Amino acid sequence: MNKREQRISERKKRQRVARIKGWWLLLLYGVGIFAFFKSFSLYRDTFIGYQLPLGGGLIFGLVVSFIFNKDYRYYFAPVIPLMGIFTTIMLSVNSLFADKKTVMLKEIIIEKHHQYRRSSPYAIIKFRDFERSIPASTDAEIDSMSYGVLRVNKGLFGYYVIRDKKLVKE
Structure with missing residues (x-):
């Protein structure tokens, strides 16, 4: 394979990876925004202050965004969806595994x-x-x-x- 064909092959591979990454990000944002609004309904049915779910979700979102985001211009973009996912999981686990009494x-x-x-x-x-x-x-x-x-x-x-x-x- 000559250099021109190799460059074309590498460019197609980068485009394929970017396309897959785009779908994963779209899925993350979709699930995250749904979870963000779902967490409000779970919060209304739980006797808990807003500081713990909001603070924990914010820290989780910032840490995960810092670890996986290589382009720091978009560092804060996935924080809200990740915060919603964390909060929904925390409140759902609290509710799902509640005492039977x-x-x-x-x-x-x-x-x-x-x-x-x-x-x-x-x-x-x-x-x-x-x-x-x-x-x-x-x-x-x-x-x-x-x-x-x-x-x-x-x-x-x-x-x-x-x-x-x-x-x-x-």
């Missing part, structure tokens, strides 16, 4: 929000230092309720996971 919590409603335009009525309860909302079907229902009852399990990492929530009169 169910605990019922009866908490006083601290705020009531009525239906306004597009938002449904809901009540806010407070457990330890965490506030969570419990949806209601009508304004009349939310006015008559005084407690929120939560059915929770203790997660693998020690954070309670909400399995069911409802409003009760007394």
